[in-house]
């Protein structure tokens with residue numbers, strides 16, 4: 001099947017931030033049944049991120065405050081080259097900047113690499129904003145960043161949206177109007193806080209973090225469906241998928257491909273193989289010939 005003009009073996013995609021950037025682990029994901037991998041979000045300079053613990057499990061999923069730790073765009077793209085020289089799989093390079101100029105600089109660097117798709121992580125804080133709100137919640141900033149990147153990018157551009165936006169349909173439409181070739185949705189929800197009652201402290205060193213995993217799946221599906229109804233660009237649906245049925249539900253709601261993140265923590269890399277096999281079984285039993293037959297076929301009551 002095709003996603004943004006790229007041939008992919010399955011719609012399954014490693015979500016950003018889950019396995020870092022090491023090319024060998026990214027290659028394993030493709031061998032296990034993913035069609036695409038997303039790198040950790042890369043910035044111009046390396047970033048150390050927050051002090052640990054940065055990730056914790058709770059009943060419904062995960063909470064993390066990794067703090068955008070990454071080795072910087074130059075080293076990240078070296079890993080992409082090694083990945084591409086060893087395996088046939090589509091690489092999405094995720095980037096984040098402090099302003100539109102930095103996003104443009106990152107897009108130019110990715111232009112000169114073997115990456116296939118550029119993803120803009122708009123959930124990083126706008127350092128110029130008094131309250132350091134993320135770009136993904138500011139419609140004018142989304143328009144500014146996406147249109148500036150589109151003016152220079154040689155690659156298709158995915159804009160990654162936040163579930164915290166007030167009106168996702170409006171955000172999806174203006175992101176499409178700014179020129180995005182596709183949407184990735186959703187990033188982590190919140191922030192939330194998980195407490196250790198014995199220690200009388202939050203479990204994360206940073207006190208709060210973004211929520212992911214099974215508990216966000218119904219929200220992800222609703223937001224994807226809302227966006228699907230108002231845009232004509234493909235959606236890389238992400239949020240709480242850990243089984244083949246989860247992936248199928250999300251595709252029926254409108255996703256053209258499926259990101260898998262937290263499930264890798266819970267079930268290991270084998271989760272790609274099991275999701276793919278479960279999808280194939282469902283499709284065979286219910287008479288769907290190809291993955292693309294599932295996209296957006298949900299009928300509302």
Ligand SMILES: Cc1cc2nc3c(=O)[nH]c(=O)nc-3n(C[C@H](O)[C@H](O)[C@H](O)COP(=O)(O)O)c2cc1C
Nearest residue numbers: 015016017041064121186187212213239240261262
């Ligand atoms: C530990 C961790 C690190 C993450 N780092 C990034 C990141 O660097 N960039 C990004 O765009 N999303 C990041 N995310 C968000 C995921 O890519 C994904 O959008 C979100 O977790 C929802 O999917 P899931 O429920 O399958 O995990 C991270 C998520 C987790 C759990």
